[in-house]
Amino acid sequence: MTELDKKQIGVPVPPDWAYAPAPESRDIVRLQERYGHFVGGDWLEPAETYTTISPATEEPLAEVGQATPEEVDRAVAAARAAFENGWSGLAASERAKYLFRIARILQERAREFAVLESLNGGKPIKESRDVDLPLAAAHFFYYAGWADKLEYAFPNRRPHPIGVAGQIIPWNFPLLMLAWKIAPALAAGNTVVLKPAETTPLTALLFADVLRQAELPAGVVNLLTGDGRTGAALVEHPGVDKIAFTGSTEVGKAIQRQLAGSGKRLTLELGGKAANIVFDDAALDQAVEGIVNGIYFNQGHVCCAGSRLLVQESIYEPLVEKLRRRLETLRVGDPLDKNTDVGAINSAQQLAKIRELVASGEEEGAQIYQPPCRLPEKGYWFVPTVFTEVAQSYRIAQEEIFGPVLSVLTFRTPEEALEKANNTPYGLSAGVWTEKGSRILWMAQRLRAGVVWANTFNRFDPTSPFGGYKESGFGREGGLHGLEPYLRFDE
Amino acid sequence: MTRLPVKKTYKLFVGGEFPRSESGRTYEAEGQNVARASRKDVRDAVKAARAAQPKWAGATAYNRGQVLYRLAEMVEARAGEFAELSTGREEVERAIDRIVWYAGWADKLAQVIGSSNPVAGPYFNFTVPEPTGVVAVLAPEEPPLLGLVSRLIPPVVGGNSVVAVASETRPLAAIELAEAVATSDVPGGVINILTGYRRELGPVLASHMDVNALDLAGADGDSPELERLAAENVKRVVHGRADVQSPWEIASFLELKTVWHPIGQ
Numbered sequence: 001m002t003e004l005d006k007k008q009i010g011v012p013v014p015p016d017w018a019y020a021p022a023p024e025s026r027d028i029v030r031l032q033e034r035y036g037h038f039v040g041g042d043w044l045e046p047a048e049t050y051t052t053i054s055p056a057t058e059e060p061l062a063e064v065g066q067a068t069p070e071e072v073d074r075a076v077a078a079a080r081a082a083f084e085n086g087w088s089g090l091a092a093s094e095r096a097k098y099l100f101r102i103a104r105i106l107q108e109r110a111r112e113f114a115v116l117e118s119l120n121g122g123k124p125i126k127e128s129r130d131v132d133l134p135l136a137a138a139h140f141f142y143y144a145g146w147a148d149k150l151e152y153a154f155p156n157r158r159p160h161p162i163g164v165a166g167q168i169i170p171w172n173f174p175l176l177m178l179a180w181k182i183a184p185a186l187a188a189g190n191t192v193v194l195k196p197a198e199t200t201p202l203t204a205l206l207f208a209d210v211l212r213q214a215e216l217p218a219g220v221v222n223l224l225t226g227d228g229r230t231g232a233a234l235v236e237h238p239g240v241d242k243i244a245f246t247g248s249t250e251v252g253k254a255i256q257r258q259l260a261g262s263g264k265r266l267t268l269e270l271g272g273k274a275a276n277i278v279f280d281d282a283a284l285d286q287a288v289e290g291i292v293n294g295i296y297f298n299q300g301h302v303c304c305a306g307s308r309l310l311v312q313e314s315i316y317e318p319l320v321e322k323l324r325r326r327l328e329t330l331r332v333g334d335p336l337d338k339n340t341d342v343g344a345i346n347s348a349q350q351l352a353k354i355r356e357l358v359a360s361g362e363e364e365g366a367q368i369y370q371p372p373c374r375l376p377e378k379g380y381w382f383v384p385t386v387f388t389e390v391a392q393s394y395r396i397a398q399e400e401i402f403g404p405v406l407s408v409l410t411f412r413t414p415e416e417a418l419e420k421a422n423n424t425p426y427g428l429s430a431g432v433w434t435e436k437g438s439r440i441l442w443m444a445q446r447l448r449a450g451v452v453w454a455n456t457f458n459r460f461d462p463t464s465p466f467g468g469y470k471e472s473g474f475g476r477e478g479g480l481h482g483l484e485p486y487l488r489f490d491e
Numbered sequence: 492m493t494r495l496p497v498k499k500t501y502k503l504f505v506g507g508e509f510p511r512s513e514s515g516r517t518y519e520a521e522g523q524n525v526a527r528a529s530r531k532d533v534r535d536a537v538k539a540a541r542a543a544q545p546k547w548a549g550a551t552a553y554n555r556g557q558v559l560y561r562l563a564e565m566v567e568a569r570a571g572e573f574a575e576l577s578t579g580r581e582e583v584e585r586a587i588d589r590i591v592w593y594a595g596w597a598d599k600l601a602q603v604i605g606s607s608n609p610v611a612g613p614y615f616n617f618t619v620p621e622p623t624g625v626v627a628v629l630a631p632e633e634p635p636l637l638g639l640v641s642r643l644i645p646p647v648v649g650g651n652s653v654v655a656v657a658s659e660t661r662p663l664a665a666i667e668l669a670e671a672v673a674t675s676d677v678p679g680g681v682i683n684i685l686t687g688y689r690r691e692l693g694p695v696l697a698s699h700m701d702v703n704a705l706d707l708a709g710a711d712g713d714s715p716e717l718e719r720l721a722a723e724n725v726k727r728v729v730h731g732r733a734d735v736q737s738p739w740e741i742a743s744f745l746e747l748k749t750v751w752h753p754i755g756q
Binding site for chain 1: 606608609610611612614616618623703714715716718719721722723724725727737739746747748749750751752753
């Protein structure tokens with residue numbers, strides 16, 4: 001057992017801080033033993049399968065398909081047929097109504113989806129229930145309304161759908177990312193082949209049942225499960241006109257390389273290493289809440305997580321003290337418990353990556369702080385962690401950890417804060433905390449990031465464009481701008 | 492006695508100055524010895540472009556528009572020379588009018604491309620376009636002036652700085668344009684123009700880690716390889732057309748930034 005493991009398991013929880021369990025019932029979810037691929041409106045028996053588990057208990061949940069290139073080919077053919085035989089020619093107002101139906105059904109079945117999301121992905125039910133599901137439904141609702149108004153969104157540009165969109169999504173917000181991808185693609189008149197992440201296929205598979213209830217024409221949305229090999233086959237497939245990928249910068253670059261010379265359209269939403277910058281005049285308690293939400297929301301499995309805290313020197317000590325106290329109150333554990341703040345790490349692989357980077361932080365000389373915390377025996381867990389005395393050159397200040405690990409750095413002047421914040425190949429998001437309005441706008445103008453949260457953090461909305469600068473990718477999702485990657489124009 | 496004219500030395504345009512290639516190399520094009528830029532010249536040009544970019548982006552949109560209008564004035568003043576170095580008077584006039592057209596976009600982009608977003612919560616939320624940074628342009632072979640102007644001006648009007656590789660076979664119009672740029676108020680380093688072999692210079696630009704976007708208008712069969720190289724730092728890759736005029740040409744080299752702030756008492 002490593003020192004870190006001992007620290008995580010060995011510390012007793014003070015008796016005063018015990019919470020009674022408040023579990024959300026799993027009964028609402030009825031899992032099949034085995035799932036196929038959803039192709040052309042029907043279930044396709046998979047040639048190969050793997051087991052998907054709950055990261056909180058390591059229990060097997062179901063067998064799902066590992067889509068082969070032949071199965072990818074069938075899904076693309078189904079999407080092409082649906083595009084050409086009706087969907088692209090359907091009146092836009094009718095397309096809109098299918099999307100409205102999907103939004104409504106997601107609202108109606110929100111609890112079922114929230115439980116399944118937490119079960120398969122490990123995120124707290126509080127978050128799947130209050131963030132993922134409402135936002136997923138809202139995305140469909142928002143883009144539904146655009147379907148028959150595209151010529152107002154893009155005046156004088158004569159918008160047309162592109163054709164078949166291949167979409168590859170990550171495991172941190174499985175259903176929400178599905179909504180971010182499918183809603184604008186369908187609103188624009190395309191058909192879709194979507195691959196959910198290897199570790200979180202179940203809400204996407206349940207979404208097939210929403211499509212059945214919505215009576216969406218067969219082949220308009222096709223769902224293939226599998227790992228990176230399935231994704232690569234989809235990217236390579238000559239019948240796909242557009243690829244949309246959300247995931248790591250490493251894989252994003254590989255996709256961009258793979259598509260070189262193909263003429264396929266591409267949008268990438270990749271990693272981040274956001275600076276959350278706190279000035280000495282900020283409302284400290286609010287800032288602490290924002291910092292905690294910024295990095296511990298969804299176990300830090302968030303590409304726009306505020307993983308680098310930049311604190312003005314004069315308030316460094318009181319802020320870090322408040323942050324430590326706040327960390328002691330975070331409840332880590334069963335994702336299905338309604339009191340849980342921090343759930344399970346999504347996979348053994350991700351846990352290993354977090355441990356490796358945390359070990360590097362200790363080796364390089366940063367000071368680690370972890371609150372007393374008792375973790376369940378089974379499953380994948382990591383205690384919310386704060387590193388202080390971090391130098392910009394440390395790996396924990398440079399690399400995306402994608403876990404509940406915060407690196408704290410300091411600055412003296414706004415210029416220095418800016419210099420440090422922008423000193424990264426990433427550029428997805430940033431946070432600024434100050435009561436001075438002119439400084440917020442000064443910082444917001446100069447931060448090289450696609451989303452800037454001022455006196456708040458990790459807010460999302462279907463009307464609000466999201467996406468990165470630099471190596472955090474290109475293209476926007478959300479808002480009017482999120483339609484553009486799914487359209488071609490006769491100009 | 493007839494007077495012997497003073498002939499021009501055709502050089503690069505980097506950081507507002509006219510250096511020879513550091514390699515000392517030239518090649519013959521249009522009957523002249525033209526500088527044949529090296530890998531090091533590319534790196535110098537990118538460095539100059541990066542240094543100039545924040546101030547150019549920070550200038551007011553009104554100011555950027557005026558500066559580009561001034562560039563149109565400078566080109567008009569040399570219209571006779573340009574006519575001889577391009578396909579003729581018509582190309583020159585179209586190039587001038589295109590610069591004026593784009594100059595007028597500087598202070599309108601944010602209103603056409605940006606948005607205010609009605610989020611479902613107590614937040615003020617808006618999206619503004621911003622330059623992506625340093626843009627590399629492989630200018631089309633033809634037409635020598637209008638092709639370059641069509642690819643060069645859109646990224647510049649949006650607040651980017653540019654390193655452009657001129658038409659390889661007809662580089663003289665590009666060098667003439669550099670002279671017009673140098674006598675306009677475009678700050679040194681915002682526009683850099685290199686002459687030389689595209690097959691040498693393209694891969695250096697495509698793989699340069701401090702270049703944010705790449706316009707492959709003049710790529711010639713090697714664009715898949717250049718695209719592959721561009722992925723190393725997730726460059727925005729554009730396959731620009733030689734003769735097009737649209738605000739969406741500017742938008743290709745813009746990022747969108749969304750800012751949130753709570754609303755409260």
